[in-house]
Amino acid sequence: MAYHWDFSAVTRNADAFAAGLVNTVLLSAAGIAVGLALGLVVALMRLSGRRVLAWPALAFVEFYRNTPPLVHLFWFFYGLPMVLGLTLSPFVAALSALGIQSAAFFAEVYRAGIVSVERGQWEAGRALGMGRARLMRRVILPQALRRMVAPFVDRSFELIKTTTLAAALTFQDLVYNAMVVTTQTYRPLEVYTAVAVIFFLLLFSLSQLAEWLDARMKRRGG
Template sequence: MGYVWDFFAVARNADILLAGLGQTMLLSVCGIAVGVAIGGVLAAMRLSGRRTLSWPALAFTEFYRNTPPLVHFFWFFYGLPMAFGLTLPPFAAALAALGVQSAAFFAEVFRGGILSVETGQWEAGRALGMGRARLMRRIILPQAARRMAAPFVERSFELVKTTTLAAALAFHETIYSAMVIVTQTYRPLEVYTVVAGLFFVVLFSASQLAEWLEARGRRAGAR
């Protein structure tokens, strides 16, 4: 006999799943905010030209870009209490793990965008007597921001999907909520199919919005 699908079992527990999705979005937004803040500092350190700043930033970015995110989740949740006696709740541990790893990637996005601006733009600004801060604000960053848009959005989407690892810390995000529903309904195929659909709708809608904003930015830049 073929498998008989029953999505009503999921519908009856929609409140649990939607609550988990809300927690996923909260964790994602907070993770992006932390990642952007730390990533901006790291990018500035890498671009400073001072080894005392650029080398620690390089070590940080390379370490977190080349190690599994699940290890960071476990380290912040289980490692800190064992090593330093500092216990973080699941949300804080997941946010710390997401924030530091995404910061390493965002730092490279920012650094790459700034370095992609042609040397002539820097020279033109200096010829006009602009200081470094004004030059960055008026000439470099507006151009770099348009070039950063696509990789920034892509990295943000990866962060949203990485939030599913927080289920390993018993944080009640989407996957953990799905696991709870599965234990109640014994319908894993239906539950995880709906979860995939939810992530697709959220991320596809966000990608369409990002493309619209990018196109609008290009038109504004052309004018």
């Protein structure tokens, strides 16, 4: 017997999909912001040349790059209340877990971009009397950032897709709301097809925007 598709389950619950999408975008944007900020700090620690800073940064990167995000989600949401008596909302727990883990990946992007800048740029800056911090801010990072766009976009997309795990914490993102709609309508194929289409449209639109920004930065950089 052929399956009879009925997307009325989706259209009748458009408000639930819209609310879930907004929450997904908010969690993704906040996670990327945390990852970028913390990742830069970790990258600079690794490049500092001081073992007291470089070794903890390396341990942080290796630990978070080699452990599953779902474990960190459960630790922040279920573990902290038992260990420290600290209770986090689903959003804060998901943001903490995903933002911190993404920082490990963003840190490697920063580090690779910074070390890719030609040594002559460092020497020229020092010859002009620039200190390390000023040289990094005025000369190295602007050049490195142009080379980081594609890796940053790839990692950001991975983070956006990983936010779907936050549904396990009852965070009302797109996937969680889709699960609720499925239990109410018994139309899982239509509901999750709609979720896939929404994610595709979101990520495809962002990829086009990223390509445009990358091309513009390359033109400005000569």
